[in-house]
Amino acid sequence: MLFFLKKLVPLPLGSGILLCFLLFLLSQSGYPQNSPPIYAKVLCLNSVEGCECKLSEKEQNIRVFHGEAVILEEPPSKSELLKIRSSNRSCIYPRSGLKPLAYQHAFRPMQTNLDHSPKPLDRFLSQDDLDRLSELQQLDLGAYYPTFYHLALEDAFPGTEVAAYSPSGKEIGRASATFLEQVRWEGSGVAKDGKKYHFAGDGKYELYDLEWGWGAGYNYQVFPYRTLAISFKDLCEKLGSRISSCNKSKVIGALAFIPKIKEKKIRMQNGKYHDGYFCLNDTGSPLYIRDDRMDIFVGVHGGGSPYQPPELSRNVFLDAGIKPLYPSDWKLYSSEKERYWCPKEKLPRNPFSPSESECKLDYHAQAPEKGMEMKIFFRKDGSLVRCRT
Numbered sequence: 001m002l003f004f005l006k007k008l009v010p011l012p013l014g015s016g017i018l019l020c021f022l023l024f025l026l027s028q029s030g031y032p033q034n035s036p037p038i039y040a041k042v043l044c045l046n047s048v049e050g051c052e053c054k055l056s057e058k059e060q061n062i063r064v065f066h067g068e069a070v071i072l073e074e075p076p077s078k079s080e081l082l083k084i085r086s087s088n089r090s091c092i093y094p095r096s097g098l099k100p101l102a103y104q105h106a107f108r109p110m111q112t113n114l115d116h117s118p119k120p121l122d123r124f125l126s127q128d129d130l131d132r133l134s135e136l137q138q139l140d141l142g143a144y145y146p147t148f149y150h151l152a153l154e155d156a157f158p159g160t161e162v163a164a165y166s167p168s169g170k171e172i173g174r175a176s177a178t179f180l181e182q183v184r185w186e187g188s189g190v191a192k193d194g195k196k197y198h199f200a201g202d203g204k205y206e207l208y209d210l211e212w213g214w215g216a217g218y219n220y221q222v223f224p225y226r227t228l229a230i231s232f233k234d235l236c237e238k239l240g241s242r243i244s245s246c247n248k249s250k251v252i253g254a255l256a257f258i259p260k261i262k263e264k265k266i267r268m269q270n271g272k273y274h275d276g277y278f279c280l281n282d283t284g285s286p287l288y289i290r291d292d293r294m295d296i297f298v299g300v301h302g303g304g305s306p307y308q309p310p311e312l313s314r315n316v317f318l319d320a321g322i323k324p325l326y327p328s329d330w331k332l333y334s335s336e337k338e339r340y341w342c343p344k345e346k347l348p349r350n351p352f353s354p355s356e357s358e359c360k361l362d363y364h365a366q367a368p369e370k371g372m373e374m375k376i377f378f379r380k381d382g383s384l385v386r387c388r389t
Contacts, residue, residue, distance in 0.1 A: 036105035038076065039307045040084065040098040041327075042068040048332050048361060053084070053091035062091055067327025069306035076100060099336075101307045107156040109302040110314050116224040116299045117270035124226075124279055124387035125255065129379075136377040136385060138257070141238055143371030144294040145363055147324045148303045148315060149229065149284075151213065152182035152189030164197060167204045173197070180205070188213040190300070212299065218252055219389040220281035224299030225274065225316065228256060229282035231290045243384060253386040254280040260372045266320040279387035280376075287337075291344070293325075294374070323370050329363040 042064045044051035050063035064070065070084040070093075081092045122130060129136070159176035166172045175191040183189040183205065188198040197205045198213060208214065215222050216229070235254070236246035243250050255277060262276030284295055301315035304324040318324070332340035342359030351368035354360050363370065377385040 037309065038072040038100055039103070040070050040072055040100045041307060042066060042070055042093070043097045043099055043336065045333050045335065051097065053086060053093045055089070055091050062086065062089060064093065065328050065331060066333040067330070069326070070098070072100065103308040103312060104156045104158065105309070105312070107312060109156070109300060109312065112300055114300060115269060116301060116316065117268050118225045118274060119223050121275070121277060125385070129385055136379060138375045138377060139242070141374045141376060142292060144230070144292050144374045145325050145367070145371050146322065147293070147295050148298050148318070149186060149295045150298050150303050151300050152179060152186045153300055154179040154189070154191045157182050164205045166206060167200050172205065172207055215281040216248065216252060216283040218249065220253055221389070222282050222297045224297055224301070225268065226279055227282050227297040228278045228280050229284045229289055229295035229297065230280050231286065231293070232283055234291050235280070242378070251384060252281055253389070254376050255385045255387055256280050257375045257377070258372050261322070264320050264322070266316060268316060281387060291341070292371070325363050325367060325370055329367040331361045331366060
């Protein structure tokens, strides 16, 4: 199911051996100018001030932050220091503080024959709800901050072919190890032979035969540019007493409306503008999808990763100016992926102008412009409007 271990950014392509081999070849080749750029992730732990990246002796050094995407400006080598480009400035940074991330440079996620048009609302709502949509009571949930997630494609993650096993231990197919690694993180993926895998836990997989994939249970499926993954636990907290004994089973599939998406007039594949409506029918790891975080399912389009050229990360929303959160929108990490989240009681009342006593270490103060207001709907009898399975 797609809700297994969702994350903010993709893992590096391939095993350490493959990556080291790639870097060795590049170092031997002299890094020709027409070679694809090598992106790296900055490693800078336990520092709210970032880490120093040295400029020339006459210029003041700049600071880079953990998770920031940089480009190597010289071939990787055994040198302790490497020249990188950050925010259009070149500086020198320790090699030990950089994690090069490989990618399939010829892959273009938007070049697909699959229809990514949002399913019509009558697929999800009764005619009665559709007719009364403008009359329904709206509840404003406040701003939600987006990332994108998608199906992993073996075309984008080639490599050494290995066997994939079901929970019972039966071999159910063969695919590249790097692709199966992505399936473990994205939740589901499509192999070159057309088989669709979803991660079943403990290094095992299951095959499925749906148009896109499963949501967070209760027979819900995910659909591009219609499905949002959120934390149902935190949604229930926002609803308070509106729904008695609130839990996932009572709110999954809730119809949501994001005014900014409609106002943007985003033209979709079918030529129509997106209407701003979504179904809250997926979730993700509580390490990443929590509080006011949402993940937007974009089919096989790009996930907006900053660790590769923009053309490899494209999707319709990103092209229209809907910016996702990046790992560097959190300013304090205790390990490569473990980040500091501001306590709810310390969140800035006005994230665009936080006070001295309010927390400024996560996306609320670092990227307030990325938040989008979200609303859900209730009927006159107090029942929650939910999308059908």
